Amino acid sequence: MLKNYLKIAWRNLTKHKAYTIINVGGLALGMAVALIIGLWMQDELTHNDYFSNKDTIAQIFQSQTFNGETGTGPAIPRPLEKAFRDGYMDNFEHLVMASWNNSQYLKYKETSISRTGNFMQREAPEMLDLNIIKGEKDGLREINSIMLSASTANALFGNEEPIGKVIKVNSQYDMMVTAIYEDIPFNASFNDMHYLMPWDKYLTTAEWLKNAEDQWGNNSFQMFVQIADNTTMERVTSVIKDVKKDLNEDTAQFNPQLMLLPMDDWHLRNFFENGKQVGGRIKYVWLFGIIGVFVLLLACINFMNLSTARSEKRAKEVGIRKSIGSQRGQLINQFLGESFLVVLFAFLIAVLIVVISLGGFNELARKEIDFPWTLPSFWSISILFIIATALLAGSYPALYLSSFRPVDVLKGTFKAGKHSGLPRKILVVLQFTVSVAFIIGTVIVMQQINHAKNRPIGYDREGLVQIPVMSQDFTGKYELMRNEFIASGAVVEMSSSSSPTTNIWSNRSGWTWEGKPEGFQEDLAYTEVSPEYAKSLNLKIVAGRDFSREFPSDSNAVLLNETAVKYMGLKDPVGKLLKDEDTENPSEPLKIIGVVQDMIAQSPYEPVKQGMYTFDKYGNASFYNLRLNPKQSAGQNLAVIERVFKEHFPNIPFQYDFVDEEYGEKFAAEERIGRLSGIFTALAILISCLGLFGLTSFVAEQRTKEIGVRKVLGATVFNVWNMLSKDFLKLVIISCFIAVPIAYYVMNGWLQEYPYRVILKWWIFALAMLGALFVTVVTVSFQAIRAAKANPVKSLRTE
Amino acid sequence: MLLQLHNIFKWVNSGGQRIFLLKDINFEVREGEFISIMGPSGSGKSTLLNVIGMLDGFDEGEYQFLDEPVHSIKEKHRANLYKEYIGFVFQSYHLLDELTVKENLEMPLLYKKYKGAERKAMVADMLDRFNIVGKKDLFPAQLSGGQQQLVGIARALISNPKLILADEPTGNLNSKQGEEIMQLFKQLNDEGVTIIQVTHSEKNAAYGSRIINLLDGRMI
Incomplete structure (x- = not known):
């Protein structure tokens, strides 16, 4: 059967x-x-399912309020560690201080590679339950030890036994490999952690790290914890939330609130x-x-x-x-x-x-x-x-x-x-409602992306290349490198900066100025730059002047952006002074010498943040910004730059980024959404049309006799086509009127997330409707015309 | 006694009026009879045949089939009765287009849950008997009308029914093919199968042993 x-x-x-x-x-x-x-x-x-302790691991987050605006992030100050270790350890199974993920040059014999990773405290491998392939899990015990991911070890050592080998990090210090751990999979946090070095080693790499030990205002570190068995995330959060506020008066004005962000939420619920x-x-x-x-x-x-x-x-x-x-x-x-x-x-x-x-x-x-x-x-x-x-x-x-x-x-x-036929009609309406709503949604996402892309960004990102400056090898070589690069003919101007062009790494507060409102808690983006910064970026000076090598006093000068001038309420900013709020041990006041045009360093969907650019006195450069010679191709320029670079830094891999590509990355998330929804829309329409096509052919077949009779009585092909198409068009029009309000509501909500957003125009909706109708007409006509052209003698005989 | 109809009425209500399709039908059929139902279009011939074949119900009266009261037994029982004893032959053959001759013949046996080997034997037997072994793997569309009707009759006969109901079996055939089919019915009847046919043609009716004439749902 x-x-x-x-x-x-x-x-x-x-x-x-x-x-x-x-x-x-x-x-x-x-x-x-x-x-x-x-x-x-x-x-x-x-x-993060990769981590066996996922349910008990959390990161400490901190909220602070400046001028009524509360910001939340993972950055915390160093003294918090001592405070927790002294009085709160019964809440925690493990507590691990960590650096940000950063890249280092790792060198073994002739092999030199650049890898990202972290410095963490000794319990990290235990807390994260890293899968140790070789060596010991307690691999961060000694201050000169390093743990490597399997892929990194393979790149460095090939088939050689890695354990016990000494590698040079940043051509500065020697570290001994103590363990190799399985690479953390792509769909887990820490997937870019390819080395692990001891936290104590980290503290020796720069003076300011050591000084941060008792600075409550220096939020430059991360802390991860695993909570104890007998408690919950909520309970721990309620215990620790006021620790910083209670222990430090100076920062209490910003109302610092601490909380745990469970590992489960890191990826999906971190806004x-x-x-x-x-x-x-x-x-x-x-x-x-x-x-x-x-x-x-x-x-x-x-x-x-x-x-x-x-x-x-x-x-x-x-x-x-x-x-x-x-x-x-x-x-x-x-x-x-x-x-x-x-x-x-x-x-x-x-x-x-x-x-x-x-x-x-x-x-x-x-x-x-x-x-x-x-x-x-x-x-x-x-x-x-x-x-x-x-x-x-x-x-x-x-x-x-x-x-x-x-x-x-x-x-x-x-x-x-x-x-x-009624259920069938309802189903067709449902299909086209979904399709039309998808069309509208996709068009609006695309428009929003283009809108943000076309926004003027304030500087010239074409032909601008940045080279990361990470090693001590670079110290004191800025002038030399600038001269060499320019002399090579590949670079027309070069500057250095403490943040990349496409981001802000540092924010500062604690200034006073003439006319500062009482109780105003300022928060300014802070970048240290070399004198040629504005020139190399083609950033316009709108008032005053740029830094100049002619004036030695410029080492205490500052440039503000236009937003900062408005933000601080300065009428005539040039010549005014920014003084340190700390009156006991003040740093030297900064003199405002000029105002630069706003440039988009962060999200292209948000207003430009108020910012200041100070003279880089102490060599804090993190990037060289190179304006390539426009008369040669980028490839030619880069070849020359690499040759010059290698002459001076033979041990360091030559790395560079095009600033326009980095800037383009800011659209990646939205573009991904746009492209995916575009594809799904196309599929939805295709599926709906397939269905409509099938239905029309069926209806045409079902009405063969009727069509035959009508033709015998004198109906033209157009009459028949009209008769068959009308019913379906009616359904699609109904769908449009259902889809438009839904799509408007949803997309309007989506756009609210972006302060810089496109305005919804009626023609988008009209276009989507026309598109749907057009597709319907084409689909239906294909069958309708065929049915209309059939010979009635044939169709009537079948009865 | 094979079946007995007693005061059968069937009607539909249309616009407040009751229109009778069958009116007070009484007759009996003995095993081995060959009955022809005749009458003009719309006189209720096919309806009567469907009632006898249990494909259609009726509104009033009694119907005994092999001493079972068809009017009062359960649907499932009725289906079994019908599956067991009745075979249908249609004017337009009604073979399944997607199945070959062999598979069409096999289908009733599937519903009666015969075993595979048994089915094979019965199908082979039937193909042989109707001389269509060579056509067993063809699809209905590849056969002539007469051949299709032959398959239709073979399908009706394959599970050895006591009664064959034929609704104008020769209506779609030319006269030569029609004659052959009627000869076949005659032969089957001689072998003991009871046949009730609906027909327009006097000539075909003459093959039967008895004629029932209908007019406007009434026997005359």
Whole structure:
């Protein structure tokens, strides 16, 4: 019996090829989208599952309030460690101070590489439960020890035994390899931690690190903890929240509040607003989840629609089977079985599509997702998913088809009831509502990105290259390098700065100035630069003058940006002084010599932050900014620069970044969303059109006789086309009017996140509607015209 | 006695009026009879045949099939009765287009849950008997009308029913093909199968042992 069913099902599929391609192909596409989104969500939601102590690990976050604006971040001051170790250790299993992730040059024999990693306290490997491949877990015991990730060890040592070998770090200090740990996977925090060195070593690398030991205002460090077994994150947060405020009067005015951010939240829920956790990336996880469900729903709707639409063709079979002795239950089973078969078939194709497209998707979404061939939970979910889809898509046709009375269908008097088309119409409306909403959403995301991209950024980022300055080797060589680079002809101007052009690494407060309002708590972006900074960036001076080597007093000069002048309430800023608030042991006052144009250093979606640029007295440069010679190609310039660089720093790998590429990175997240939603929109439209195409061909076939009669009575091709298209166009217009308010509401909410945003214009909505109508007309016409051109003699004879 | 119809009425209500499809039908069929139902279009011939075949219900009266009261037994029981004893032959054959001749013949046996080997033997037997062994792997669309009807009759006969109901079996055939089919019915009847056919043609009706004439749902 099963064989008989399978045979019928298979022959039905192969006989009606177009129908099968639409039905199976559409369903497979929908399933592939749902699968990919599912895999992506799974990847996002299992971020950090790699760490066995994930549920008890947390990072200390701090909120502070400046002028009524509360900011929250992971930076904390060093004295907090002592405070915790002295009085709060019963809350913690482990407490680990850590540096920021930074890159270092690692050198063994002739091999020199640059890798990112952290300095951490001794308990870190234990807390993170690193998977030690070689050596000992307690590898940070000695101050001169270093632990390496497996890939780093491989790059440095190849097949040599790494343990016990001494490597040179930043051509400064020798460290002995004590352990090799498995690389932390891409979908986990610390995945860029390729070395681990002792915290105590870190403290010896710079004077200011040591000095920070009792500076409560110097928020330059990170602290990770694992909480004790007998407590919870909430309880620990309530215990520690006022520790800093209670211990230090000077910073108490900013109302510092401490809290734990559980490891589980690091990736998906790390946004804060006014000191409160307000979600984060999790929003996109759900957004894409909803998109996945909708696309799958569209595909299922097609399947149901086409199956029921075709049911009248299968009616005869039902009649014959019933008259031969089949019972209704058997027919239901048969049709459900067929649906199951088609869904299974579609699933196999979907898996194929996913396997083929996963590489491209990973690139697009910046992921490293593998197809989970061996994951039992994946397969069990897939099986459930297949059964659910088969039931969802197949139950309606199964119940409907099996209810036919054999006498009716065999006599040929069978006609679907007057309202049998209604569910089908509702489903078409639903499909196009989703599609139109997707179109509008995608267009708005793209517009917002372009809007931000076209925003003037204040400096000239083309032909600007930055070289990171990380090693002590660079100390005192700025002037030399500047002269050499310019003399080489590849560089027309060069400067140094303590932050990259595309970010702000430091903020300062604690100044007074003439006319400063009482109680004003300023917060200024702070960058130390060499005198040629503005010139090398082509940053315009709007008032006063630039730094100059002619004036030795410029070492105590400062440039403000336009926003800072407004922010500080300065009427005539040039010549005014910025004095240290600390009256007992003040640093020298800074004289404002000029005002520069605002430049976007942080988010292109937000207003430029008030900032100051001071003269780099102590050689705190982190970057060289090189303005390439515009008369030569970038490749030629870089080759020359590398040669000059290697002459002076033979031990350091030559690294550089194009500033315009770095700036482009700021759009990466939005562009990814834009591109993904664009693809999903295209698929949603394709699936909807496939469905519409199938439905039209069915309707045209169903009305063959009517069309024949009308033609005999004098209807033109246009009349018939009009008659067939009108019904569908009506449905699509209804969809548009449902989709527009929904899309407006959702996208308006999304845009609120961006202070610098595009204004929603009515034509976007009109365009999306016109687009949907156009696609409908094309799809429907294809079938309608064919039906209209058929010879009526033929169609009437079939009766 | 194979079956007995007693005061059968069937009607539909249309616009407040009751239109009778069958009016007070009474007759009996003995095993081995060959009955022709005749009458003009719309006289209720097919309806009567469907009622006898249990494909259609009726509104009033009693219907005994092999001493079982069809009007009062449960749907499931009725289906079994019908599956067991009745075979249908249609004017437009009603073969499943997606199945080959062999598979079409096999289908009723599947619903009766015969074993594979048994089915094979019965199908082979039937193919042999109707001389269509060479056509067993063809699809209905590849056969002529007469050949399709032959398969239709073979399908009706394959599970050895006591009663064959034929609704204008020759209506779609040319006269030569029609004659062959009628000869076949005659032969089957001689072998002991009871046949009830609906027909327009006097000539075909003459093959039967008895004629029932209908007019506007009433026997005359």
